[in-house]
Amino acid sequence: MTPSSTQEAPCPLPSPDSSKSFWLSEPILLGHRTTEELPAEADVVVVGTGITGASALRYLAESGMKLRIVALDAREVCSGATGRNGGHLQPLPYARSPSIGAFEIEGSNELASYIHDNSVPCEYRALDAVRSFWTQESVAQILPRVHQLKKEDPKVGAKIEVVTDDAGLAALGLQKGCAGALVNKAAATLWPYKAVTHMVQSLVESKSINLQTNTPVDRISRNGGKWSVQTRRGSIMATNVILATNAYTSHLLHDFSPLIVPARGHVTALIPPQQEQSPPETLSHSYGLIAHSPNAGKDVDEDDYLIQRPYAPGPNRKMHLIFGGAHYDSKLTNIGPDAADDSVVDPDAVAYLRKSILKAIKVPGDTQGFDELETEYSWSGIQGYSRDNRPWVGEVPGEKGLFVAAGYSGHGLPNGPLCAKAVVKMILENKTGQEVVKEGASPEEYLLTEERIKNAMRMPSVVGDDYQGELLNNVD
Numbered sequence: 001m002t003p004s005s006t007q008e009a010p011c012p013l014p015s016p017d018s019s020k021s022f023w024l025s026e027p028i029l030l031g032h033r034t035t036e037e038l039p040a041e042a043d044v045v046v047v048g049t050g051i052t053g054a055s056a057l058r059y060l061a062e063s064g065m066k067l068r069i070v071a072l073d074a075r076e077v078c079s080g081a082t083g084r085n086g087g088h089l090q091p092l093p094y095a096r097s098p099s100i101g102a103f104e105i106e107g108s109n110e111l112a113s114y115i116h117d118n119s120v121p122c123e124y125r126a127l128d129a130v131r132s133f134w135t136q137e138s139v140a141q142i143l144p145r146v147h148q149l150k151k152e153d154p155k156v157g158a159k160i161e162v163v164t165d166d167a168g169l170a171a172l173g174l175q176k177g178c179a180g181a182l183v184n185k186a187a188a189t190l191w192p193y194k195a196v197t198h199m200v201q202s203l204v205e206s207k208s209i210n211l212q213t214n215t216p217v218d219r220i221s222r223n224g225g226k227w228s229v230q231t232r233r234g235s236i237m238a239t240n241v242i243l244a245t246n247a248y249t250s251h252l253l254h255d256f257s258p259l260i261v262p263a264r265g266h267v268t269a270l271i272p273p274q275q276e277q278s279p280p281e282t283l284s285h286s287y288g289l290i291a292h293s294p295n296a297g298k299d300v301d302e303d304d305y306l307i308q309r310p311y312a313p314g315p316n317r318k319m320h321l322i323f324g325g326a327h328y329d330s331k332l333t334n335i336g337p338d339a340a341d342d343s344v345v346d347p348d349a350v351a352y353l354r355k356s357i358l359k360a361i362k363v364p365g366d367t368q369g370f371d372e373l374e375t376e377y378s379w380s381g382i383q384g385y386s387r388d389n390r391p392w393v394g395e396v397p398g399e400k401g402l403f404v405a406a407g408y409s410g411h412g413l414p415n416g417p418l419c420a421k422a423v424v425k426m427i428l429e430n431k432t433g434q435e436v437v438k439e440g441a442s443p444e445e446y447l448l449t450e451e452r453i454k455n456a457m458r459m460p461s462v463v464g465d466d467y468q469g470e471l472l473n474n475v476d
Contacts, residue, residue, distance in 0.1 A: 052420045092184075100443050129187035216232065262385075266345065332346045394423065
């Protein structure tokens with residue numbers, strides 16, 4: 001596999017000193033290493049323990065096959081994008097093809113079922129998501145997509161409601177100036193770190209996997225009929241390797257440098273205004289804000305995104321407003337290899353998020369005299385932008401036993417679980433990508449093939465001004 005040109009440098013390893021995400025404020029499995037030394041051999045090595053890696057580990061362990069499974073993470077469990085996002089579990093069926101929309105809904109349901117069946121305490125709430133549009137241009141761009149969805153897939157289209165009248169927008173909690181909104185009835189919010197670490201901890205406790213944290217992988221190479229997974233603590237010989245490494249994939253597969261590019265996003269945990277009533281009121285929707293920033297201009301490919309944590313007993317009852325985005329208001333370079341450092345937080349982005357929320361959303365509580373909210377946490381996270389705005393899923397062409405599930409372009413939670421499941425199916429059932437597609441386990445658009453790579457390389461670079469990402473790209 002060799003792209004025809006490589007404009008981007010490979011991604012570096014994750015920063016060892018990342019900014020402090022609220023989601024990581026109740027950590028578990030810190031520094032965990034199932035064995036003091038790395039195992040010499042494994043049937044499958046999974047690199048990365050976010051939503052994709054954890055899901056792959058679960059499906060491998062649940063297969064009933066006696067596999068030697070090793071999980072490696074450069075830092076702690078779920079300390080990358082999944083532990084640093086906005087807490088949305090939201091398929092966007094109108095943003096892409098109907099088959100992808102249906103896949104995202106199924107993936108969201110898969111994660112929700114795991115949470116329900118295992119009583120995972122992760123603040124999961126099924127609630128409508130409101131995607132608000134703050135210019136007439138952005139409304140004009142999205143409505144044809146919604147109408148097309150309702151025509152092509154009425155069942156999925158029925159989950160999307162269009163609201164453009166002032167009274168309806170006000171009832172959704174939107175401030176004056178909003179031009180329109182879509183209400184998505186297939187959405188939810190959660191504490192993603194807790195969902196993922198529950199998976200991993202359960203597998204560790206059942207002795208289904210060997211987990212090795214703080215073990216960066218420096219290189220993978222063929223050695224006979226197996227893969228040598230090389231770390232600073234030693235090497236593991238593996239029959240199969242799954243790279244659930246998202247933005248960091250090109251660190252190990254340099255040819256992926258122009259295909260999956262790191263992009264830094266910013267998120268805050270804001271303290272809501274005080275309330276007299278008990279229990280206090282919380283937002284009844286999650287939100288996306290398209291073209292709300294004055295700096296967005298006519299560009300509607302990025303958005304701001306908001307959820308509120310529910311009121312619940314426990315050590316952290318502040319009902320934080322988790323508000324992220326600020327793509328147009330950050331002064332830093334936030335895309336490309338130089339943007340792969342999540343120890344960096346742009347104060348301009350944080351200031352925008354702190355101030356803009358009250359201009360867009362009717363936040364419960366006494367906001368009289370407030371023009372901004374207090375920030376308790378602010379952090380950055382590194383997303384993996386795909387050159388053709390589709391995840392890359394499958395065996396690397398010409399590299400038997402080496403698999404990738406990555407490049408979610410800021411939309412990993414609804415895609416990661418089933419992308420991982422598709423890759424595990426390829427490994428355990430020795431199926432090709434096309435066979436997996438025929439069985440309905442993956443959209444064909446996600447498959448990693450030589451033809452797709454060639455087509456993607458004809459598209460504009462992710463780091464260029466002509467990059468054509470989909471509308472509503474980043475909702476995590």
